[in-house]
Amino acid sequence: MSATGLDVFDKTLQTTHIWLSEIMERHGPDRKEAWHILSAVLHALRDRLPPELAAHLGAELPLLIRGAYYDQYRPSLPDKSARSLEDFLHKVEEGLKGSRPVNPATVTQSVFRVLARHVDLGQTAKIRDALPKDIRALWPESLGAKE
Secondary structure: OOOOOOHHHHHHHHHHHHHHHHHHHHHOOOHHHHHHHHHHHHHHHHHHOOHHHHHHHHHHOOHHHHHHHHOOOOOOOOOOOOOOHHHHHHHHHHHOOOOOOOOHHHHHHHHHHHHHHHOOHHHHHHHHHHOOHHHHOOOOOOOOOOO
16 A cells, blocks of 8 residues: 555655665765755756756656755756856855755765766766766766666
8 A cells, every 4th residue: 555645656755765865875874964965965966057957857856856956946047156166065065054064075976876876877977067077076987877
């Protein structure tokens, strides 16, 4: 029997828990913290991408994560301020205010690893290639490889 009564909700909850568990493997057992990490990195990434590519990524995300991804998104005001790695990591750090201190580069690598593992290889390649070289370096070597 379905936990929520709707298969689509059950599937997105299950997938979201898998993604969060993968983040928690590297950053501790706090699921709420993993959610903050995932959201902060996705927002920084979304705001750095051209709106069309950001929308393509959003379409690949599980329903629940997609909601967090689009939270407070303003595509008519693209934020190109995160051109450098330092700027990008600062945006991640800003998104994590109120959480315990974490290394923004390490959490970004963790989220990029989750994306590479679960999002279509062609889509992750387009996302990675749209980023400046120094930010792109945070993607896992085995882009899209199922680990």
